[in-house]
Amino acid sequence: MSIGRLLKYLSLLLLFMVVSAAGLLAAAYVYVAGDLPRVDTLSDYRPPIITRVYSDDGAVIAEYSRERRILVPVERLPQQLVNAFVAAEDSQFFRHQGIDFISIVRAAIRNLQAGGIVQGGSTITQQVAKSMLLTPERKFSRKFKEAILAWRMEQRLSKEGILYLYLNQIYLGHAAYGVQAAAENYFNKDVQELTLAECAMLAGLPQAPSRFSPYRNFSGAKERQRYVLNRMADEGFISADEARAAFAEELTIHPRVNRHIAGAAYFTEQVRRYLEQNYGEDLLYNGGLEVHTSMNLGMQQAAQAAVRDNLRDHDKRRGYRGPLRVLAPAEVDDFLLRQQESLDSAAPEADTLHEAVLTGSDERRLRLRLGARSGTIERSEARWAGTIEVVAADRPAAGNANGGRTRLPLGSVVQVRITKVNADGSLSLALEQEPLAQGALIALDPRNGLVRAMVGGYDFGTSQFNRTIQARRLPGSAIKPLIYAAALDRGYTPATLILDNPVIYREVSASGEETEWRPKNYDDKFIGQTSFREALALSRNVVTIKILEDIGLGYALNYARKLGIEAPLPRDLTLALGSAAMTPMELTSAYSVFASGGVRTSPSYIVRIKDRDGRVLESIDPGDFPMGLGAGQRLLGQSPERVISPTTAYLVTNLLESAVQDGTGQRAKVLNRPVAGKTGTTNELKDAWFIGYVPQLVAASWVGYDQERSLGRYETGARAAAPAWISFMQEAVRDLPPAHFPVPDSIEFRPIDPRTGLLTTEDAEHLRFEAFAPGSAPTRYSMDEKDLKAQDFFRLDLEDLY
Structure with a gap:
């Protein structure tokens, strides 16, 4: 076969192969192309994007996404x-x-x-x-x-x-x-x-x-x-x-973005639950919502620190429970090696908590190891744990929860806080332990109801239960200002005199059995004639019960509802002692009515929600909806509503200022500015409260055990709850100018004799300028002790007392 003919055959073969390949490609294209996705959809690119949550100053405090x-x-x-x-x-x-x-x-x-x-x-x-x-x-x-x-x-x-x-x-x-x-x-x-x-x-x-x-x-x-x-x-x-x-170029690789700001978890989790409930998981995690909240990040972190520090202090007053565990001598090196491996990525920092191993001691200090580092605890700084005795590893450990010595075997693993990282790399440490009690703190702006801080417990990582809004606890004496407010609208004045004396209530049950109730004051004492102001400042139980009985249970219950209390309320006189369980948020909202001058505004922690296209879905500001509410849009919260008069609101605030200056809330005086506040302590010291406010901010602190039991002897609202409130408020009001509570023009100030509740001259030995609602001030002057008269519906002969 000639070369020319061979080339001709090869050319034809090549052409056939090319045509065949082209045909196959064309067939494949026709076969495949019909089932391909439409490219046009890419012009409307809407991929899953993150939902971001912002604080009131625009800082990102949480992100949710897949x-x-x-x-x-x-x-x-x-x-x-x-x-x-x-x-x-x-x-x-x-x-x-x-x-x-x-x-x-x-x-x-x-x-x-x-x-x-x-x-x-x-x-x-x-x-x-x-x-x-x-x-x-x-x-x-x-x-x-x-x-x-x-x-x-x-x-x-x-x-x-x-x-x-x-x-x-x-x-x-x-x-x-x-x-x-x-x-x-x-x-x-x-x-x-x-x-x-x-x-x-x-x-x-x-x-x-x-x-x-x-x-x-x-x-x-x-x-x-x-x-x-x-x-x-x-x-x-x-x-x-x-x-x-x-x-x-030297690059700094930052730690991975922490999409949940430290100390904000309880707040942001409440936001997440709200979004999931109202918008569903898909929109929450894929829809790119923009959520603006009322949280003030500085206040929130101060609140978390205040709750944690206060619970640790309370726990230390209850004694040291002993080491977390005790390692055998052969286990110590392995424990420290594993610990060092976990610490390699970051050097220990001051004010962080760790576990450390006790390795020895002398008369002045305990010696410990934290990974590869050595540390010491000064015995003088661990006095809260009693006298610490370091013993051999095979001896049993013992805490001092009931007083006495603490026995720590060598190899004890204890919780410590780093107080200082020394120049030589060694650590100065403090002995710590995880508290068993829980706490909550809620703060809101009484002028608009915006929640500025919300802490629902000691550690969100170990308990997501938000005690500010989910825990219903007995308020104890913290309920009293609501009853006193109702009494002011029933004709009582801050100068009204009432007898603080023993009373007995007898009741016959359906079975015919007779029972007795003998209410008493916290100090088990009765002080006789006392003023309305003094009774609230000193939190006198019996006087409050008398006032409640006088104004009527039905009236008091309706008044509490008006102030925003939604919890079930008992229809008996124990209401005066705080026998109605309610959430810290609920009670704080009621106090905000007094701080706002009588106006009730629903608490709100979400200010505005936008979708990924910038359309406002929800807002507390009607101005965000200039054309009215459209599909899928909602106005958050309720319009402010006046529920009590400015006069009554001011009088309650003024009375609660006395509770801080002269009564059970005196610890709050350290703020060095006008403060109104009230302690709350329940029977058997199971719940401790402090609720107080300045004109710009109202806050409540609660402490108790989830499984109710006594907080311990003397652990009242003033001791167990007020320190957290004070620590928080000192930070929260740092940049707020001191301000007096606004006084309504209708308020009348008159000089009175606090012993009689009657008018006196301005040069009298016993004098107090008292605040009165219009027309409620006394018209008689106090002349001598014959004028002493207690307005008490339990009529007693005053000569029995004087």
């Missing part, structure tokens, strides 16, 4: 970041039409040489098609579909549009999707603030985000950064000198 993504418009993406990704992932991006055949061939050769898949030939456009329109399966059919979709995308979308999809969609490790989330994760920066070196490190991550994580493998991340910088130089995006300088 994919942590923050969309960034193309115009906000720095050019050097775009260039870095293009150079590393698809250098021909701005020149091809979705498929780079040269890259495909080059990748195929590399993969054949390696005997496996080591390099892909996908363009950026193909990567977008795969991640957004296809499944991640590794099949030829998927690659074929990917190529078709990439070509179609290039026909319908601009290069900038494709980059927008790519740089917002791509996974870059540690739950970060897109470049903005990654910039925050690794560098704690906005994407526009990234340096060339940081851009190159991010661009090196797509190949293997976990393997080249800057957190886990910084050296590997640096090698990928070098590769990206060299590619940028090769493509002419930067010079070789710029590449070398960027590689030499």
